[in-house]
Amino acid sequence: MSSSEGAVTLSPPTSGRIPRRAPAGDALRSARARKLTLRAIALGYLALLLLTPVAMIFYRTFEHGLAPVWDAITAPNAQSAFWLSIEIVAIAVPLNTVFGIGMALLLERGRFRGKGLLGLVIDLPFAISPVVVGLALVLVYGKTGWFGNWLGEQGFQIIFSVPGMVLATAVVSLPFVARETIPVLRELGTDAEQAAETLGASGWQTFWRVTLPGIRWGVVYGVVLTTARALGEFGAVSIVSGRIEGQTQTLPLYVQDRFENFDSTGAYTAAVVLALLALATLLVMNLLTRRTRRETAA
Amino acid sequence: MAIEARNVGKRFGDFVALDDVSLTVGDGALTALLGPSGSGKSTLLRIIAGLETPDTGEVVIGGEDVTSAPARTRGVGFVFQHYAPFKHMNVHDNVAFGLSVRKRPKDEISARVAELLALVRLDGLAARYPSQLSGGQLQRMALARALAVQPQVLLLDEPFGALDAQVRAELRDWLRRLHEEIHVTTIFVTHDQEEAMEVAEQIVVMNHGRIEQAGAPRTLYEAPSNEFVMSFIGPVNRLGDAYVRPHDIQLLADSDGTGTEALVERVVHLGFEVRVELKLSDGRGVWAQVTREEAQLLELQVGQILSVRLPPPRVFV
Numbered sequence: 345m346s347s348s349e350g351a352v353t354l355s356p357p358t359s360g361r362i363p364r365r366a367p368a369g370d371a372l373r374s375a376r377a378r379k380l381t382l383r384a385i386a387l388g389y390l391a392l393l394l395l396t397p398v399a400m401i402f403y404r405t406f407e408h409g410l411a412p413v414w415d416a417i418t419a420p421n422a423q424s425a426f427w428l429s430i431e432i433v434a435i436a437v438p439l440n441t442v443f444g445i446g447m448a449l450l451l452e453r454g455r456f457r458g459k460g461l462l463g464l465v466i467d468l469p470f471a472i473s474p475v476v477v478g479l480a481l482v483l484v485y486g487k488t489g490w491f492g493n494w495l496g497e498q499g500f501q502i503i504f505s506v507p508g509m510v511l512a513t514a515v516v517s518l519p520f521v522a523r524e525t526i527p528v529l530r531e532l533g534t535d536a537e538q539a540a541e542t543l544g545a546s547g548w549q550t551f552w553r554v555t556l557p558g559i560r561w562g563v564v565y566g567v568v569l570t571t572a573r574a575l576g577e578f579g580a581v582s583i584v585s586g587r588i589e590g591q592t593q594t595l596p597l598y599v600q601d602r603f604e605n606f607d608s609t610g611a612y613t614a615a616v617v618l619a620l621l622a623l624a625t626l627l628v629m630n631l632l633t634r635r636t637r638r639e640t641a642a
Numbered sequence: 643m644a645i646e647a648r649n650v651g652k653r654f655g656d657f658v659a660l661d662d663v664s665l666t667v668g669d670g671a672l673t674a675l676l677g678p679s680g681s682g683k684s685t686l687l688r689i690i691a692g693l694e695t696p697d698t699g700e701v702v703i704g705g706e707d708v709t710s711a712p713a714r715t716r717g718v719g720f721v722f723q724h725y726a727p728f729k730h731m732n733v734h735d736n737v738a739f740g741l742s743v744r745k746r747p748k749d750e751i752s753a754r755v756a757e758l759l760a761l762v763r764l765d766g767l768a769a770r771y772p773s774q775l776s777g778g779q780l781q782r783m784a785l786a787r788a789l790a791v792q793p794q795v796l797l798l799d800e801p802f803g804a805l806d807a808q809v810r811a812e813l814r815d816w817l818r819r820l821h822e823e824i825h826v827t828t829i830f831v832t833h834d835q836e837e838a839m840e841v842a843e844q845i846v847v848m849n850h851g852r853i854e855q856a857g858a859p860r861t862l863y864e865a866p867s868n869e870f871v872m873s874f875i876g877p878v879n880r881l882g883d884a885y886v887r888p889h890d891i892q893l894l895a896d897s898d899g900t901g902t903e904a905l906v907e908r909v910v911h912l913g914f915e916v917r918v919e920l921k922l923s924d925g926r927g928v929w930a931q932v933t934r935e936e937a938q939l940l941e942l943q944v945g946q947i948l949s950v951r952l953p954p955p956r957v958f959v
Contacts, residue, residue: 535726538693539784541713542720543740544791553743557730 398619405612416613424590425598426617431506432581432594433574436513440570444521445563449555451522452529469518477515478583481508485584504586509594512580517573521566528562529555561632568629572622643704643717643794643827644669645690650699652685659685660696661851667829667844672821674838675831676874677848683831684723684799686848690829691720691797704794719788719826721798725780727772733759733783734768740791758786761820778809789824798830802837814841835875839863847871869958879928884955891930892951893918895940901951904928909942918942920950928952 405413416422451463469477485502486492495502502508536558540550556563578596585592593601595618602610645667652660660682667673675683688694690701692713700709708716728736734755735742741751759765762782772780781801788796801817802810818841821828832838838845839859846856847870855867859875866872872885879886894901907927908919916937918930930950932940940948 535722535724536728538713539720539722539726539787540728540739540743542691542693542716542718543743543787544714545739545743546714549743553739554728557728 401612401615401619404608405616408609412609413613416607416610417617419610421590421593422598422610422614425593425595425614428506428509428593429575429595429621432510432513433571435510436517436574437567437570439510439514440517441521441563441567443518444566444570445525445556445559447522448525448529448559452526453534466519466522469516474512474516474577474579475583478512478580481512481515481580481584485511503584504588504592506592508584509581509592512584513574513577516577516580517570520569520573521563524566524569525559525562528559532558564629564632568625571625575618575621575625645795645827645829646700646702647686647690648700648702650686650689650696650701652682652689652694652696658851660689662699663848663851663853664699665846665853665856667827670825670827671844672818672842673829673844673846674842675829675846675848676833676835676838677854678833678874680850681848682851683833683848687797687799687829687831690795691718692716693720717791717794719791719793719796721781721784721788721796721801723800723803725772725784727780727783729772731771732768733764733770733772733775736772736783737786737790739787744791754790755786758790761789762786776809777805778813781805781813785820789826793826796826796828798828800831800833802832802834810837817841839875845875847874849874866956867958872956872958877931881926881928881952881955884957886928886952886955888917888929888931890953891928892953893930893932893936893940894949894951896949901949904948904950906942906944906946906948909937909944911937916942920948922950 447462447466451459451466482489482503484490484492485495485508487496487503489503492502500507502511532555536554537550540554545553576596577594578600581594582597582600585594585597587593587597587601589601595614599611599614599618602608602614645665647663647665650660650663651658663682663686665686675686677683685694689696690703692701692708692711696709700707702708703716703718713720728739731739734752737755737758738751741754746754755768756765759768762785764779764782764786767775767779772783775783785798785801798817802813805813814837817830830841842859844856845859845862847854847862849870854874855862855871862871862875866875869885872878873880877888879888879891892901903923904920906918907921908917910917910919911934914934916932916934918932918937919927920930921927928950
């Protein structure tokens with residue numbers, strides 16, 4: 345049955361307007377057919393783009409049993425890449441969380457000139473390619489850059505070392521917390537905060553006891569997105585890191601390095617570790633939001 | 643504590659919310675700020691609470707100038723129109739909030755919360771979350787929360803606005819009795835004249851950012867100082883420049899020569915009260931309010947000709 349026929353039989357009977365009234369059974373059947381078709385398309389799309397490739401990675405990783413996987417995981421460069429990724433996430437994500445909440449409060453509650461412009465600037469990392477971010481950081485913090493020279497004299501190396509990689513990761517994952525928090529903050533409104541104020545709470549007490557709990561699921565979601573983005577970041581980090589094996593190689597960089605060196609087991613194993621880290625983040629978020637829901641459920 | 647607002651002015655952009663308003667509320671009084679929306683009544687309440695800063699003028703609470711004091715130091719209990727519950731806290735923690743930010747001992751807090759929940763008849767619901775409460779229960783929780791810190795002044799913004807008629811009537815009655823019990827100086831904002839008349843000891847009628855008249859409900863009803871107050875407090879007929887209350891119009895079955903003739907156009911029975919729409923012999927329309935007994939005696943019918951005796955009309959200059 346074609347989709348146009350389905351549309352006719354599903355529209356409400358407007359007495360006489362429709363020349364042929366299909367029997368109820370026909371209409372039901374076509375509705376069911378449409379639902380099934382939609383589901384098939386959605387699942388097929390997901391399978392082709394996401395599920396099959398990810399499943400293939402898992403399959404190829406464990407194709408020759410656990411021994412080669414264990415060897416790949418315990419390889420010194422793999423270990424160093426894993427811990428470096430964790431280190432960068434552990435610094436960049438808290439930084440961006442604090443910054444993002446502050447920005448959200450400023451943009452949603454503040455009254456000042458240039459607010460619209462600030463909102464746009466925050467979104468820039470979404471619009472700019474990570475490679476451009478990496479190059480820009482090198483221009484400013486590199487040996488020949490604006491601050492890089494002076495910082496180098498003080499004994500700080502930013503580019504080709506961990507601080508630069510944290511910077512690059514922080515920039516590309518900057519907007520998430522603010523963008524997820526702003527709508528929740530708007531919905532929360534200012535009444536509860538003002539109520540806290542009349543009850544004698546200081547600004548700080550109001551923030552910790554009323555505002556933050558009120559927006560926390562927005563924050564949590566923002567943190568999860570930030571973490572996922574930070575873990576997976578390739579382009580910007582690739583440029584500022586210099587890709588020194590065992591020193592400035594994060595997990596995504598390590599995956600590419602193994603892949604280029606025809607070490608498929610190494611590449612697949614690291615990729616699986618990355619995927620599992622992302623999955624763990626999602627799970628944690630799910631648990632946290634479930635607790636939030638229990639409190640507000642009727 | 644007595645509350646005083648002196649020459650308070652407030653603008654929002656081009657809109658004048660309050661225009662040189664002065665108001666005095668005696669210690670322990672129960673006062674209503676009454677007016678249509680946009681009259682400035684909520685703004686005045688928020689300025690007294692410290693949630694809004696006046697552009698000009700002063701606010702004095704208990705003899706102390708608090709104009710520049712932050713809300714949290716004013717000792718004011720505020721109940722918001724939509725109750726502003728802390729949704730992530732249960733009823734107990736909501737009510738305990740003011741005490742817990744003051745770092746009071748746990749025993750003292752739970753004793754006080756239990757006492758307040760009994761006062762607002764929410765005992766047994768301490769573990770519920772705001773999403774599990776009805777509008778009237780939320781209202782009472784908000785009140786208990788505001789009272790927990792023993793405020794010198796209680797301010798309520800449209801406290802019954804969002805409730806259905808029956809719960810409203812019940813809560814009004816309850817608020818008045820609560821006030822008799824705890825005697826805290828109370829101001830509430832309302833746009834409902836009946837609510838103001840029923841609950842308040844003093845009514846302040848506001849319009850366009852100004853106070854039109856302040857006084858006891860009966861004074862306002864019987865001696866309104868202008869046509870706005872007269873028409874806002876109670877029903878009126880307008881006859882040219884004159885105003886007449888519908889219940890002051892007398893209907894007589896037979897003309898005795900003292901009244902004018904009028905044609906009955908519509909009769910509406912509202913239980914105890916009967917509304918009669920009339921057309922006077924000079925063509926003007928008025929409506930009169932009579933009791934059921936009077937209506938029966940007159941055998942009111944559409945098309946009937948009656949004699950109408952109008953009271954001396956009130957004219958405002």
